[in-house]
Amino acid sequence: MPSRWKTAIVVGASSGMGEEIARQLVVQGCKVALVARRAEELNRIAQSLNTAQEKKVFTYPHDVGDYTQVPALFQQITHDIGGLDAIIYAAGVMPSVQPNEYNFEKDRKMIEVNVLGAIAWLNEAAQRFGQSQGGTIVGISSVAGERGRYPQPVYCTSKAALNTYLEALRNRVGRYGVKVVTVKPGPVDTPMTKGLGKLPLLIPVDRAAREIINASQSGKKNVFVPGIWRWIFLIIRNIPSFVFQKLKF
Amino acid sequence: MAVRPLTPPTSEQETTSPKILPLSWDRLERVGAWGMNTSVCAFVYRPTTIEGIREVFEIARTHGRRVALRGSGCSYGDASLLAENISLDLTRMNRILAWNPETGVIKAEPGVTIRNLWQYVIEDGWWSPVVSGTMVVSLGGALGMNIHGKNNFRVGPIGNHVLEFELLTPKGDILRCSRTENAELFHTAIGGFGMLGCFVSITLQLKKVYSGHLSVYAFATPDLSTLFREFEARMETADYLVAWVDCFAKGKALGRSLAHQADYLPKGVDPIPAQTLRVSKQELPETLFGVIPKSLMWRFIKPFSNNWGMRLINWAKYTQGSTLGNHKTVRQAHAAFAFLLDYVPNWKFVYKPGGLIQYQSFVPEATAEACFTAQIEACQKAGIVPFLGVFKRHRKDDFLMSHAVDGYSFALDIPLTAKNRARVWELAKELNRLVIAAGGRFYFAKDSTLDSQTAHAYLGEAAIAQFRRWKQTCDPENLLQTDLSRRLFGDNF
Ligand SMILES: Cc1cc2nc3c(=O)[nH]c(=O)nc-3n(C[C@H](O)[C@H](O)[C@H](O)COP(=O)(O)OP(=O)(O)OC[C@H]3O[C@@H](n4cnc5c(N)ncnc54)[C@H](O)[C@@H]3O)c2cc1C
Ligand SMILES: NC(=O)c1ccc[n+]([C@@H]2O[C@H](COP(=O)([O-])OP(=O)(O)OC[C@H]3O[C@@H](n4cnc5c(N)ncnc54)[C@H](OP(=O)(O)O)[C@@H]3O)[C@@H](O)[C@H]2O)c1
Numbered sequence: 229m230p231s232r233w234k235t236a237i238v239v240g241a242s243s244g245m246g247e248e249i250a251r252q253l254v255v256q257g258c259k260v261a262l263v264a265r266r267a268e269e270l271n272r273i274a275q276s277l278n279t280a281q282e283k284k285v286f287t288y289p290h291d292v293g294d295y296t297q298v299p300a301l302f303q304q305i306t307h308d309i310g311g312l313d314a315i316i317y318a319a320g321v322m323p324s325v326q327p328n329e330y331n332f333e334k335d336r337k338m339i340e341v342n343v344l345g346a347i348a349w350l351n352e353a354a355q356r357f358g359q360s361q362g363g364t365i366v367g368i369s370s371v372a373g374e375r376g377r378y379p380q381p382v383y384c385t386s387k388a389a390l391n392t393y394l395e396a397l398r399n400r401v402g403r404y405g406v407k408v409v410t411v412k413p414g415p416v417d418t419p420m421t422k423g424l425g426k427l428p429l430l431i432p433v434d435r436a437a438r439e440i441i442n443a444s445q446s447g448k449k450n451v452f453v454p455g456i457w458r459w460i461f462l463i464i465r466n467i468p469s470f471v472f473q474k475l476k477f
Numbered sequence: 478m479a480v481r482p483l484t485p486p487t488s489e490q491e492t493t494s495p496k497i498l499p500l501s502w503d504r505l506e507r508v509g510a511w512g513m514n515t516s517v518c519a520f521v522y523r524p525t526t527i528e529g530i531r532e533v534f535e536i537a538r539t540h541g542r543r544v545a546l547r548g549s550g551c552s553y554g555d556a557s558l559l560a561e562n563i564s565l566d567l568t569r570m571n572r573i574l575a576w577n578p579e580t581g582v583i584k585a586e587p588g589v590t591i592r593n594l595w596q597y598v599i600e601d602g603w604w605s606p607v608v609s610g611t612m613v614v615s616l617g618g619a620l621g622m623n624i625h626g627k628n629n630f631r632v633g634p635i636g637n638h639v640l641e642f643e644l645l646t647p648k649g650d651i652l653r654c655s656r657t658e659n660a661e662l663f664h665t666a667i668g669g670f671g672m673l674g675c676f677v678s679i680t681l682q683l684k685k686v687y688s689g690h691l692s693v694y695a696f697a698t699p700d701l702s703t704l705f706r707e708f709e710a711r712m713e714t715a716d717y718l719v720a721w722v723d724c725f726a727k728g729k730a731l732g733r734s735l736a737h738q739a740d741y742l743p744k745g746v747d748p749i750p751a752q753t754l755r756v757s758k759q760e761l762p763e764t765l766f767g768v769i770p771k772s773l774m775w776r777f778i779k780p781f782s783n784n785w786g787m788r789l790i791n792w793a794k795y796t797q798g799s800t801l802g803n804h805k806t807v808r809q810a811h812a813a814f815a816f817l818l819d820y821v822p823n824w825k826f827v828y829k830p831g832g833l834i835q836y837q838s839f840v841p842e843a844t845a846e847a848c849f850t851a852q853i854e855a856c857q858k859a860g861i862v863p864f865l866g867v868f869k870r871h872r873k874d875d876f877l878m879s880h881a882v883d884g885y886s887f888a889l890d891i892p893l894t895a896k897n898r899a900r901v902w903e904l905a906k907e908l909n910r911l912v913i914a915a916g917g918r919f920y921f922a923k924d925s926t927l928d929s930q931t932a933h934a935y936l937g938e939a940a941i942a943q944f945r946r947w948k949q950t951c952d953p954e955n956l957l958q959t960d961l962s963r964r965l966f967g968d969n970f
Binding site for chain 2: 299300302303304306307310311312352355356358359360361362
């Protein structure tokens with residue numbers, strides 16, 4: 229039986245998958261801390277979920293690039309919600325990048341949010357969970373991390389880095405009973421994919437959130453969302469380089 | 478040493494939530510309720526000196542945390558837990574500070590356990606006048622809850638045997654309290670569930686014994702009324718009385734029990750007291766039937782930890798007690814009689830993974846029989862039958878937050894599972910109503926299920942207001958809290 233969480237942090241909770249995961253966790257009875265930059269979005273979500281009788285949702289406006297704030301904020305949150313069973317790192321950016329564009333500012337932002345922010349938050353989580361010998365760390369990566377592809381060099385790099393980091397965390401703290409889950413979604417209908425045209429196998433955000441929560445609570449380690457991507461990327465990973473160089477997807 | 482005048486908390490203290498500064502993760506540990514029914518993460522500090530305790534209070538202040546005092550963690554529920562704050566664990570403050578084998582007066586630090594205590598004094602012919610069912614309990618925790626023994630009807634709670642203690646308040650004062658100095662605080666901090674300050678030294682008057690043995694008489698009663706009658710008749714002369722009640726039995730046999738009376742041996746009865754008083758003669762055997770190591774015994778009981786298994790065990794125990802063992806008198810070592818539960822180390826693991834709660838209520842003599850009968854019936858009707866029921870006689874005491882009454886207590890060990898948890902809490906509510914209607918009381922050391930309204934109902938507003946005044950005097954910043962204190966009295970005590 230999947231084990232439900234009583235307390236969780238969702239980083240990147242103001243829209244898309246993070247928001248939906250937070251909403252579904254609250255429905256399960258979990259107390260959730262929402263972290264993202266846009267305070268008004270976080271408040272909108274909190275207002276729709278909190279009731280006069282019960283405060284289930286707590287909001288913390290924060291830019292994951294403010295790395296030095298993380299240790300204090302992390303303990304403020306666990307103090308406020310009275311514990312921590314799981315952390316879901318869903319913050320991510322994927323600016324549009326032209327085929328001939330090498331914009332360092334955009335690239336740096338992706339590394340800062342998708343990788344360094346994850347490290348700042350999940351290092352705290354790993355220490356805490358390692359000490360208390362339990363807990364679940366969920367990193368929302370992407371199928372994009374499976375290969376370095378033509379349209380998004382640094383986005384792919386950021387997700388590959390995140391995958392390797394999560395794997396290493398698992399090898400460090402898994403032995404103390406901590407679960408580390410690497411989630412690799414394909415296209416999901418969220419603000420990130422708005423305006424990107426027709427995407428293959430696009431799934432609605434509530435389905436993605438449901439699959440992510442189920443898999444993480446059932447102790448899975450590597451999760452493709454939806455599952456079909458596991459097989460598609462098994463093939464893609466095995467395309468020889470000389471063929472891959474000719475492709476533009 | 479004087480108590481400072483009362484200072485009401487400022488509005489700022491009431492409203493601002495503390496600013497958290499991070500503490501080292503190295504301090505973080507999972508800290509559990511003894512009954513394994515809940516656990517939290519907390520930053521654990523284990524000081525060895527009074528200065529060390531002061532430093533922990535200061536760390537709490539500067540890092541926006543509250544502090545829960547913790548002894549051996551033997552309270553069944555959340556009485557020494559405080560999630561995500563500081564757990565001030567006193568088990569390393571475990572020195573005996575003074576001992577006079579002539580007078581039986583001992584002064585000790587709060588982390589000294591009842592085991593440390595009796596083993597230190599018994600060969601001089603002394604015994605702790607009050608002990609709990611396990612010897613793991615610390616003296617600080619024993620005073621924090623004002624524990625009682627199977628002799629409560631005769632000698633009162635442990636507080637009655639405290640000559641003096643020193644209380645370090647979060648404000649930093651050390652207050653010496655006795656029946657003549659700071660007497661009101663003496664009667665408030667004992668049983669004050671760690672809310673007013675930390676006991677840093679405790680001076681106790683021990684009990685002289687003339688043998689390492691007690692005379693123990695076993696008898697069975699076929700129902701609850703007989704048990705009440707037996708206890709009423711015996712309490713004039715007995716030193717200890719306790720009964721185990723089979724909560725599975727129904728109808729005419731409802732409340733059938735196996736009871737023990739134990740008496741100290743008068744001087745001269747034991748011809749070789751120097752021998753029977755040896756620690757090695759008190760110790761419980763390492764194996765059961767000479768084969769099964771004690772540490773593994775819980776695994777043998779585990780297969781019975783379900784309704785049918787426990788029904789069988791209860792039946793077998795009663796049947797044996799009412800036939801072969803009935804009306805037998807034996808000599809038994811103090812430790813063997815007092816700490817029967819310690820005989821099977823980790824017996825609580827039988828209740829894994831869900832844990833257990835102990836539902837214990839204290840009901841005046843006049844209403845106790847009807848109340849406990851209704852309790853057993855309610856449990857049976859709910860299909861949640863306690864695996865163990867323990868019955869004791871009590872008397873009133875003069876401590877402010879007392880759990881005792883002139884009457885009886887009934888302690889029900891109820892197993893928890895993921896499935897039955899909500900129903901157990903519902904059942905507890907129903908039992909609470911019976912207890913309140915019968916004029917009864919509850920005990921924080923055992924509690925997991927009380928709500929604020931019920932706590933107020935049995936303690937009374939006047940006692941709570943008086944306790945709050947002491948809280949504001951000793952701990953105006955409200956630094957000392959536990960999950961239990963928050964559950965029953967809110968975040969701003
Ligand atoms: C198997 C078993 C049998 C038991 N039998 C009995 C029994 O027969 N009679 C009985 O009365 N109880 C009994 N108990 C309950 C037990 O005696 C109490 O819960 C006791 O308070 C536990 O002491 P502790 O050292 O473990 O304290 P904890 O459980 O750690 O703490 C108890 C309380 O004391 C406070 N506290 C701890 N140290 C200090 C200090 N230095 N200064 C101020 N406050 C402090 C804590 O904040 C908390 O509120 C039993 C428990 C078990 C597990
Ligand atoms: N959508 C897809 O098809 C898809 C596929 C695979 C993987 N992913 C990954 O899934 C995750 C969630 O994406 P999504 O699709 O749900 O996108 P989204 O709706 O744009 O959500 C991204 C979240 O990240 C937060 N965020 C961005 N920059 C931040 C910063 N500097 N500090 C704090 N929070 C920041 C955003 O909050 P603020 O803007 O309020 O700060 C927002 O809550 C991302 O990691 C993404 O890479 C998405």
